[in-house]
Amino acid sequence: VTEPARRRRQVVGPGRRRGVLTRERIVEAAIAVIDERGLDGLTMRNLGRALGKDAMAVYGHFVDKADLLGAVVEAEAARLQRIPPMEVSDPVEVLVALAAHYRSVLLDHPNLAPLVASRPLPQEDAPAILSLAVAMLRSVGLDDADIPMATDALTGFLLGYIVHEASQAHRRAQLGDEFRQQQERVRGRLRELPHDTSLEQAVIERRLSEHGSAEDFEAGLRAMLHGFRLGLAQPLSTSR
């Protein structure tokens, strides 16, 4: 159905608002609209207004809205590939730092995160990252035969946790008061349980607070990595 997006390189004029449209400018504007108004807030008419053009001007540069969104994801993937320099230390910590980079880049545009994550592979446009991760898993001591499984689990945790975090943030911002009310409802039901539930309430408080999830994210990742390192992923006896 969709043709491969045609690349159209063009000299960008010095102007900002007015001037010739380029794919780059459109993508940039689309991301800005998504940041401000969410994924659903990106309509062709809104985008046109943000660009100071008629809504239909975009169709000169992208065949589809889907095509446009693809380009938006591409732009995010390019940012993911710019891995910051990190001190080479324990391979586990390299992997944690890599994951933290993913997390911080994706959370820069939380409303975009679900879109990026719905792609087939996070490494789709970043085979170098995949190679780095594999190398680190190897030097952590993982058996080659276990690495695909471990990568799948780690990727699931990574993307899943981040996307979930991003959608929670979006939801929190969107419903405001009602969010607190829902938490109150859960607390109320907890109190009706027969035994002491102070710890359960602490769990909920932790989840209510906006901060701390970076630490939870890294802690969970570390636990999983060390679990893999020690060969503790199998149920009982090891048989492969």
Place this chain on the structure above:
Amino acid sequence: VTEPARRRRQVVGPGRRRGVLTRERIVEAAIAVIDERGLDGLTMRNLGRALGKDAMAVYGHFVDKADLLGAVVEAEAARLQRIPPMEVSDPVEVLVALAAHYRSVLLDHPNLAPLVASRPLPQEDAPAILSLAVAMLRSVGLDDADIPMATDALTGFLLGYIVHEASQAHRRAQLGDEFRQQQERVRGRLRELPHDTSLEQAVIERRLSEHGSAEDFEAGLRAMLHGFRLGLAQPLSTSR
């Protein structure tokens, strides 16, 4: 399903029964439509057609589409709460079984999974499950002070992994051939890397295959749980 004793009832559409609308029947039909045509495929007009009624008949029972979707999520949450009987063994294995239950229930309606997961807490309607999980973490040997953090990480992994899995399945089904093409593109780029990439390709193959992610899911979960059990979630020295 035959209806022998039933009086002449008009059959509308393929096997749809007429009769008085109830919230239950509407929710049921909504889930069926979502299963067949995805979240975007659930429109009020489609839903009305599935019920053999005018689209607007639904508004007699739900104030909103959002209200309807809330009821749909509630129905799913009720299924989540029906924990199957499981052999009480190692607490880690109880937690794994609990997570597997979540996964299998959510994957029964993959198109619904993102909706369920976007709620503030998976335990929102299931404080009993939260209590069970906390008790298991305790008897695994976790410090009370670490349990909120561990629960947050585990919940993130659980929901994130499942939702990601569900959306991949949806995407796979939706794009069909193009999905394979994307994998081919990644493979191609991998081959251009300087060193041997057979292991990287194995990672991609693993992710391509539909089966095996249940094992990866449980393996990652086990690794994380044992990592927590051994206190390996902290970066270097333990200081709390």
Place this chain on the structure above:
DNA sequence: ACCTGAACACCGTTCAAGT
């Protein structure tokens, strides 16, 4: 060559009218 604006089919929702 690039952009515009009317037009079309579809969406959620309102409202007056039907039974």
Place this chain on the structure above:
DNA sequence: ACCTGAACACCGTTCAAGT
């Protein structure tokens, strides 16, 4: 009391027309 159908504002997209 429950359901219907026209109507409204909005959406993605097509197409003929503007510059």
